[in-house]
Amino acid sequence: MSTRAASLLRKLVPWGALLPMALVVLVGYLGTALWTLRVSLSSSRTFPNDDFVGLAQYERLFDNERWLLSLQNLAVYGVLFIVACIAIGFLLAVFIDQKVRGEGLLRTIFLYPYAMSFVATGLVWQWVLNPGDGLQQAVRQMGFESFTFDWIVDQDKVIYTVVIASVWQASGLVMALMLAGLRGVDEEIWKAARLDGIPPWRVYLSIVLPMMGSTVATVFVLLFTGVVKVFDAVVSMTQGGPGTASDVPAKFIMDHLFGRANLSLASAGSMVLLAMVLAVVALLAPVLYARSRRGSVGGHA
Amino acid sequence: MSAVLSPPAAPPVRPAAARKRSKRLNPGRVGLYAFLLVAALFFAAPLYIMLVTSFKGMDEIRLGHLFALPQHFTTDAWHAAWSEVCTGVSCEGVRVGFWNSVAIVVPSTVLPILVGALNGYALSFWKPRGANLLFAVLMAGAFIPVQVLIYPLVKVTAALGLFSSLPGIVLIHLIFSMPVMTLLFRNYYASIPQELFKAARVDGGGFWPIFVQLMLPMSTPMLIVAAIMQVTGVWNDYVLGLVFAGSEHLPMTVQLNNVINTTTGERLYNVNMAATILTSLVPLLVYFVSGRWFVRGIAAGAVKG
Numbered sequence: 001m002s003t004r005a006a007s008l009l010r011k012l013v014p015w016g017a018l019l020p021m022a023l024v025v026l027v028g029y030l031g032t033a034l035w036t037l038r039v040s041l042s043s044s045r046t047f048p049n050d051d052f053v054g055l056a057q058y059e060r061l062f063d064n065e066r067w068l069l070s071l072q073n074l075a076v077y078g079v080l081f082i083v084a085c086i087a088i089g090f091l092l093a094v095f096i097d098q099k100v101r102g103e104g105l106l107r108t109i110f111l112y113p114y115a116m117s118f119v120a121t122g123l124v125w126q127w128v129l130n131p132g133d134g135l136q137q138a139v140r141q142m143g144f145e146s147f148t149f150d151w152i153v154d155q156d157k158v159i160y161t162v163v164i165a166s167v168w169q170a171s172g173l174v175m176a177l178m179l180a181g182l183r184g185v186d187e188e189i190w191k192a193a194r195l196d197g198i199p200p201w202r203v204y205l206s207i208v209l210p211m212m213g214s215t216v217a218t219v220f221v222l223l224f225t226g227v228v229k230v231f232d233a234v235v236s237m238t239q240g241g242p243g244t245a246s247d248v249p250a251k252f253i254m255d256h257l258f259g260r261a262n263l264s265l266a267s268a269g270s271m272v273l274l275a276m277v278l279a280v281v282a283l284l285a286p287v288l289y290a291r292s293r294r295g296s297v298g299g300h301a
Numbered sequence: 302m303s304a305v306l307s308p309p310a311a312p313p314v315r316p317a318a319a320r321k322r323s324k325r326l327n328p329g330r331v332g333l334y335a336f337l338l339v340a341a342l343f344f345a346a347p348l349y350i351m352l353v354t355s356f357k358g359m360d361e362i363r364l365g366h367l368f369a370l371p372q373h374f375t376t377d378a379w380h381a382a383w384s385e386v387c388t389g390v391s392c393e394g395v396r397v398g399f400w401n402s403v404a405i406v407v408p409s410t411v412l413p414i415l416v417g418a419l420n421g422y423a424l425s426f427w428k429p430r431g432a433n434l435l436f437a438v439l440m441a442g443a444f445i446p447v448q449v450l451i452y453p454l455v456k457v458t459a460a461l462g463l464f465s466s467l468p469g470i471v472l473i474h475l476i477f478s479m480p481v482m483t484l485l486f487r488n489y490y491a492s493i494p495q496e497l498f499k500a501a502r503v504d505g506g507g508f509w510p511i512f513v514q515l516m517l518p519m520s521t522p523m524l525i526v527a528a529i530m531q532v533t534g535v536w537n538d539y540v541l542g543l544v545f546a547g548s549e550h551l552p553m554t555v556q557l558n559n560v561i562n563t564t565t566g567e568r569l570y571n572v573n574m575a576a577t578i579l580t581s582l583v584p585l586l587v588y589f590v591s592g593r594w595f596v597r598g599i600a601a602g603a604v605k606g
Contacts, residue, residue: 010507013507013509014423014427014429014432014508015429017419017420017422017423017427017508018420018423018424018429018432018435020416020420021416021420021435021436021439021479021483022435024439024475024476024479025435025438025439025442027457028442028450028454028457028476028479029438029439029441029442029445029450029476030438030442031453032449032450032453032454032457033445033449033450033453035453035456036449036450036452036453039452048456088340091336092340095333095336095337096337098333100333100334100337106337106341108589108592109341109344109345110340110341110344111588111595111596112344112348112589113344113347114588114599115533115581115584115585115587115588115595116537116581116584116585117536117537117538117539117554117580117581117584118537119537119539119554119557119558119580120554120557120577120580120581123557123558123561123573123577124347124350124351124574124577125347126561127350127354127570127573127574128346128347128350128367133362133363133365133367133570134367135367137365138365138366138367138368140365141365168343168344168347172344173599176596176599176600177599177600180596180600225444225446228446229446229447229448231539231540232539232540232554235539235558235562236539236558236561236562239562249448250446250447250448253448254448254451257448257451257452258544263452266448266452267452269448270446270448270449271449273446273448273449274445274446274449277444277445277446278444281444
């Protein structure tokens with residue numbers, strides 16, 4: 001029995017080594033996601049219960065003004081944040097790529113906010129943007145008496161302040177990835193373009209940017225997954241206020257899970273978030289897959 | 302993903318002759334530098350404001366002058382932030398959170414890296430049947446928003462008796478970092494020639510000896526990148542620590558937010574800014590020291606394929 005049993009045992013070792021991963025996948029991810037799906041179809045409040053109410057929670061969710069406001073905020077925040085990050089990140093990368101002096105220092109300055117936590121970022125900007133002693137006051141003291149910049153206490157504009165802080169935090173990341181992509185562009189293209197007398201900005205817009213499609217897609221997915229779970233920054237910067245003016249879905253869900261004891265409504269909300277992420281990932285999967293196959297442009301940093 | 306194997310090198314700079322562009326200061330170059338300077342000021346300003354504010358007294362802060370250097374330089378705010386400020390119930394400063402974060406970060410870095418390396422090794426070289434499907438599901442799991450998983454995981458950790466405990470929060474970090482860690486090492490090992498592995502097998506190496514004696518020592522660059530990612534990621538985490546760590550082990554980010562957003566009365570901005578810098582110190586230090594390795598972690602982790 002000994003040799004056969006021993007060889008069988010040896011075959012099982014790799015399986016055993018992957019057991020933690022299997023457990024995490026089955027329990028940590030799949031099991032919990034299914035559990036949340038199930039709870040979202042029940043009427044659970046403080047404790048999970050196993051009745052079945054169909055899509056009633058989803059109907060209530062989309063009747064809930066706070067949820068709708070948080071979705072609207074998420075849309076505004078998401079669009080502005082992603083567009084601004086990609087635009088600024090790309091511009092910075094292109095400008096740094098012009099053989100400027102102090103490239104290393106500039107890269108360090110542009111990227112350091114990304115090393116900071118969302119909480120710290122939110123708190124700094126809360127301080128800078130508060131009208132009483134922050135930027136508004138400082139500009140007024142420079143002689144511009146009527147200067148007003150009080151978005152953080154303005155219900156209609158507060159979400160833009162979260163955009164400003166987040167763009168400050170994340171556009172350096174986009175710059176780093178884009179710069180890596182730019183440096184991966186074939187030198188021959190530049191030579192050919194110069195021979196043809198095409199101005200550099202045209203080359204960037206019409207040739208280089210389309211070539212970096214997969215880098216842009218990666219950046220987009222990275223930023224988008226960040227948008228969906230935006231929570232820390234809002235909590236630390238505005239606490240969702242004034243009132244609920246800067247509420248976001250993640251905060252709505254956390255409040256209903258832990259503060260308001262409405263498990264089923266919170267679960268329905270998180271399933272909506274999941275659906276949004278899955279839709280975007282599925283849409284971009286072909287581009288991302290192509291990238292990981294080729295693995296050239298943007299793989300270096 | 303060939304980039305993963307080579308140690309980080311300076312990004313290739315084009316040879317000088319490749320793009321003949323005048324280095325003299327023409328209007329275009331001036332505009333270029335002006336843009337970069339303004340951008341650099343925008344990015345650097347918050348750190349500057351944090352620093353000068355933390356060295357001012359409250360009297361001076363009330364006068365405004367956000368950008369002014371401190372007239373009466375004082376480190377009182379730093380002392381208060383570190384050892385006196387109230388974080389919710391107790392008033393022992395953010396140092397409590399600092400040591401809590403250290404206690405969370407160390408095991409939450411070592412354990413996920415070892416498990417990630419082990420997963421990558423098994424997936425790349427032993428290829429047990431069905432493992433790739435498992436890996437694909439794990440990568441898909443990386444996209445699930447935290448909010449979907451958080452409550453069921455509260456239930457799971459409670460059932461294991463780990464909710465609100467140090468092992469509990471470490472387990473949670475292990476779960477949430479497993480996709481990226483596994484991906485990093487799988488791709489790294491995929492770029493190591495299979496012949497090397499086969500030779501070790503012929504020499505009679507088993508699963509564990511090959512991993513511990515051959516593959517792990519070869520993984521130093523990836524171990525460094527992974528450690529940078531884990532230390533900064535876990536240190537900067539807020540929501541997981543808030544839910545799973547329990548009041549005894551609240552990480553520094555959570556305590557910082559408590560200091561600033563739950564205190565009543567006048568806000569001590571100098572203390573707040575000192576506390577914010579203290580909380581950012583570890584990840585900033587990692588970033589400034591590690592430089593290109595940090596960027597490389599981002600690039601490698603960004604590729605979810």
